[in-house]
Amino acid sequence: MSSSEERKLILKSSDNEEFVVKESSAVQCLTIKNLVEDRCVSDPIPLANVDSKILALVIEFMEKHAETTLSNSEKKEFDVEFVKKPFDDLLELILAANYLDFRELMDVLCNTCAKQMENWSVEEVREKFNIQNDYTVEEEKAARAENPWAFE
Amino acid sequence: MLNEMEMKRGRRRMDFTSEEMGCWKKLKGTPKSAEDSDLFDALPDDIVLCILCKLSSTASCPADFISFLITCKRFNGLGLHSLVLSKACEEMISVKAKNWSESAHRFLKLCADSGNAEACYTLGMIRFYCLQNRGSGASLMAKAAISSYEPAIYSLAVIQFNGSGGSKNDKNLRAGVSLCARAAFLGHINALRELGHCLQDGYGVRQNIAKGRRFLIQANTKELAAVLATETPSAQNAGSWLTWNPLLHHRYVSVAGWTFLSDFGYNVPVPETHPANRFLSDWFSDCEGSPGPGLRLCSHSGCGRPETRRHEFRRCSVCGAANYCSRACQALDWKLRHKAECATVERWLDDGGEIEANGIDINVDVNGNAEAMES
Numbered sequence: 001m002s003s004s005e006e007r008k009l010i011l012k013s014s015d016n017e018e019f020v021v022k023e024s025s026a027v028q029c030l031t032i033k034n035l036v037e038d039r040c041v042s043d044p045i046p047l048a049n050v051d052s053k054i055l056a057l058v059i060e061f062m063e064k065h066a067e068t069t070l071s072n073s074e075k076k077e078f079d080v081e082f083v084k085k086p087f088d089d090l091l092e093l094i095l096a097a098n099y100l101d102f103r104e105l106m107d108v109l110c111n112t113c114a115k116q117m118e119n120w121s122v123e124e125v126r127e128k129f130n131i132q133n134d135y136t137v138e139e140e141k142a143a144r145a146e147n148p149w150a151f152e
Numbered sequence: 153m154l155n156e157m158e159m160k161r162g163r164r165r166m167d168f169t170s171e172e173m174g175c176w177k178k179l180k181g182t183p184k185s186a187e188d189s190d191l192f193d194a195l196p197d198d199i200v201l202c203i204l205c206k207l208s209s210t211a212s213c214p215a216d217f218i219s220f221l222i223t224c225k226r227f228n229g230l231g232l233h234s235l236v237l238s239k240a241c242e243e244m245i246s247v248k249a250k251n252w253s254e255s256a257h258r259f260l261k262l263c264a265d266s267g268n269a270e271a272c273y274t275l276g277m278i279r280f281y282c283l284q285n286r287g288s289g290a291s292l293m294a295k296a297a298i299s300s301y302e303p304a305i306y307s308l309a310v311i312q313f314n315g316s317g318g319s320k321n322d323k324n325l326r327a328g329v330s331l332c333a334r335a336a337f338l339g340h341i342n343a344l345r346e347l348g349h350c351l352q353d354g355y356g357v358r359q360n361i362a363k364g365r366r367f368l369i370q371a372n373t374k375e376l377a378a379v380l381a382t383e384t385p386s387a388q389n390a391g392s393w394l395t396w397n398p399l400l401h402h403r404y405v406s407v408a409g410w411t412f413l414s415d416f417g418y419n420v421p422v423p424e425t426h427p428a429n430r431f432l433s434d435w436f437s438d439c440e441g442s443p444g445p446g447l448r449l450c451s452h453s454g455c456g457r458p459e460t461r462r463h464e465f466r467r468c469s470v471c472g473a474a475n476y477c478s479r480a481c482q483a484l485d486w487k488l489r490h491k492a493e494c495a496t497v498e499r500w501l502d503d504g505g506e507i508e509a510n511g512i513d514i515n516v517d518v519n520g521n522a523e524a525m526e527s
Contacts, residue, residue: 091195094203095194095195110205111206113203113207114207117203117207119216120219129223130191131226134225135222135224135225140222146221146255148253149252149253149256150213150217151218
């Protein structure tokens with residue numbers, strides 16, 4: 001093993017694609033950090049809950065944020081561009097960030113989702129989340145009548 | 153109220169039972185659209201809670217958040233979770249006085265129960281002043297005050313100074329001063345102003361004129377700094393309002409909302425009022441309720457507090473027409489509006505300095521305040 005700045009890890013996605021990352025970037029994910037610190041690392045590290053497309057995006061984010069040469073505003077600019085993705089991708093990224101325990105990515109993604117969700121109507125929310133409306137007609141009427149003060 | 157059944161249903165999704173795991177594995181092979189439709193189901197509750205927490209803390213109006221509760225039962229249950237409500241921001245719980253209803257009351261109560269300090273304070277103010285439920289209102293404000301929410305601490309100070317909700321003998325000046333000091337220490341500008349006046353007059357605390365004056369100036373400075381720190385929308389005046397113009401000292405420039413600190417030659421926009429104060433002003437002005445027979449409102453429009461017994465508030469001794477719940481409100485209203493209307497203002501500005509009127513000394517200090525107040 002070479003010196004610690006250059007130590008690399010191999011991450012394997014659920015569809016068996018392998019990604020090489022620097023250890024210093026990867027330890028932003030507490031799940032991976034715990035594995036490394038407990039010396040449970042067997043190359044490659046299998047991540048069964050993350051597919052390759054999402055893992056590639058997570059690695060892109062993680063490497064950008066690990067760079068010490070970038071200022072905070074540059075990182076924020078990157079974040080703004082990074083989150084311009086379809087909503088479903090954002091949700092999948094959130095699931096991955098949760099699994100990997102990557103707090104920064106979670107915060108950025110949750111903030112973005114919340115900002116987008118603010119302006120949606122009830123129907124749009126159902127469409128974007130692909131929610132099956134489990135209210136009956138009467139129940140929905142009652143739910144709408146529950147808080148009329150908010151809508152006037 | 154939180155539906156236990158819905159919470160249980162939500163929780164069950166988190167426990168991956170063997171059938172559910174089997175279901176998921178089966179779906180992995182199916183086309184993307186079917187996977188998408190289960191994305192929501194696949195999201196565990198704690199992630200949905202995370203997103204909802206962020207939503208509640210950044211919502212710009214109640215409707216943004218409440219519309220979620222109608223989408224499905226799971227969102228309804230999770231949206232009303234105490235963790236989400238405790239993070240609700242000021243805008244999300246701002247009820248308009250004309251929309252006040254049982255359901256609004258219930259929602260605010262839910263937020264207050266979850267520990268949201270703003271909700272506790274707002275509901276406390278509404279119950280104390282509008283619904284006349286003194287005990288419950290004060291205890292809710294105390295709950296917010298314990299979490300170091302400065303507007304709540306300041307409001308409790310005003311109640312102590314005036315003996316609101318009780319008789320004249322219930323006034324506790326020393327308690328008022330110590331509450332003001334606590335709120336001022338936490339950064340509340342009106343509390344600092346109030347404290348400055350108390351020190352100058354020896355009201356509830358040993359008199360220390362120099363210290364009081366320092367606090368008053370500090371309060372003005374903080375206000376200016378706060379305005380400079382935020383970006384005001386009417387930025388076209390931004391360049392011009394910082395220039396010192398000594399002529400303004402002697403003439404009242406009636407540009408609406410920009411007259412703050414006009415004594416110093418600066419035109420500064422009026423600070424935003426708290427939603428609770430806006431609620432109180434709207435409540436009593438829309439004739440939703442009147443404070444009671446012979447009871448007056450604080451003349452400072454940004455305050456909205458009513459008297460709880462006759463002659464509780466003190467009035468401007470120059471004209472007798474304006475009543476205030478506190479010196480801070482008096483000082484603010486003077487700069488904002490009252491200076492132009494106060495009856496004898498032309499006479500004593502021309503004389504310049506101290507004169508006697510009605511047998512009471514009126515000092516015009518550096519803030520341009522008429523200092524004497526009748527109790």
